[in-house]
Amino acid sequence: MCAVELKKGKREYQNGEGFRIYKHAAHNRMYYIELEDDVVNQFLEDLRDVSDEQLEYIPYMRLVVADKLLQLTSEDFGRMVRDILHDRETGGFTIGLQNQTTDPQDFVKFSTALSHLAGLPNFDAMSGKYYARFAVKHTDSSDSYLRQAYRLFTLHTDGTYVDEPTDWLLMMKMDEQNAMGGRSRLLHLDDWEDLDHFYHHPLAAYPFKYKAPASKNVEEDVYRQTFYEQNNKPCICFIDQFAYPETIDHANYLKDLSSSMENSEATIGLDLPVGDLIMLNNRFWLHGREPFEENTQLHRELLRQRGRFAK
Numbered sequence: 001m002c003a004v005e006l007k008k009g010k011r012e013y014q015n016g017e018g019f020r021i022y023k024h025a026a027h028n029r030m031y032y033i034e035l036e037d038d039v040v041n042q043f044l045e046d047l048r049d050v051s052d053e054q055l056e057y058i059p060y061m062r063l064v065v066a067d068k069l070l071q072l073t074s075e076d077f078g079r080m081v082r083d084i085l086h087d088r089e090t091g092g093f094t095i096g097l098q099n100q101t102t103d104p105q106d107f108v109k110f111s112t113a114l115s116h117l118a119g120l121p122n123f124d125a126m127s128g129k130y131y132a133r134f135a136v137k138h139t140d141s142s143d144s145y146l147r148q149a150y151r152l153f154t155l156h157t158d159g160t161y162v163d164e165p166t167d168w169l170l171m172m173k174m175d176e177q178n179a180m181g182g183r184s185r186l187l188h189l190d191d192w193e194d195l196d197h198f199y200h201h202p203l204a205a206y207p208f209k210y211k212a213p214a215s216k217n218v219e220e221d222v223y224r225q226t227f228y229e230q231n232n233k234p235c236i237c238f239i240d241q242f243a244y245p246e247t248i249d250h251a252n253y254l255k256d257l258s259s260s261m262e263n264s265e266a267t268i269g270l271d272l273p274v275g276d277l278i279m280l281n282n283r284f285w286l287h288g289r290e291p292f293e294e295n296t297q298l299h300r301e302l303l304r305q306r307g308r309f310a311k
């Protein structure tokens with residue numbers, strides 16, 4: 001049960017110490033958390049001497065930056081972040097740095113603070129650290145849809161090909177130039193019209209093989225059920241690109257599931273300004289990306305973290 005209870009008014013909100021929570025303008029299941037400018041400025045000021053390298057090499061520094069955000073707000077802030085992410089009815093929010101900085105180092109610190117309030121990030125083998133930054137440009141020669149600007153990036157969950165829990169996902173917009181389109185696409189599992197059909201299908205619990213392409217630096221194959229239960233509710237683990245079905249029936253199940261989600265009226269596009277991040281429960285939210293409009297000068301960079309909930 002989420003502790004967020006929005007007051008009715010011109011714009012529904014809940015007040016906290018140094019922050020305010022609103023219903024998200026783009027999605028009725030999500031929240032937008034607004035930090036007060038003083039909190040953001042003090043956070044940046046107090047952590048001015050913390051470098052990316054320190055965060056990377058000294059794991060306790062990541063928790064120190066999370067603690068700074070709690071000191072400038074209250075323990076309630078951290079609890080609220082976790083409550084929203086755990087709550088089946090929502091499970092997602094956006095939050096940003098209120099245009100107080102454009103320094104990528106500040107973005108790394110802020111995303112680290114948020115991820116460490118939720119839990120601990122997994123090691124990201126693609127980058128060799130706890131977060132990965134990746135750019136989408138006009139041209140791409142990589143081996144997955146992640147960096148291919150002009151294709152629809154189909155709905156999926158993260159962490160399908162790694163053998164560790166991926167409870168939540170964080171994406172922060174680091175930079176964006178000459179970018180039209182490319183919005184995040186989001187679908188909450190409970191809004192999907194065909195969930196019952198695919199969840200009760202004989203192949204719903206079949207352990208499909210998942211294999212990562214070379215760029216992900218993950219060697220082992222893993223076997224994953226598409227659907228499983230947590231807290232008596234269905235959860236999903238799926239990405240079209242890395243599943244290796246063994247029969248025509250298996251392939252048709254996965255293909256039909258993917259196209260049903262792609263065609264769902266509940267799939268919503270969401271704009272994320274530079275300096276904002278989105279956090280989602282990765283067990284019952286699917287995400288993807290709309291294609292960008294062609295532009296030879298296109299440049300967009302995201303930072304991602306995925307991980308486990310704190311015990």
Ligand SMILES: [Fe+2]
Pocket residue numbers: 156157158287
């Ligand atoms: Fe993803």
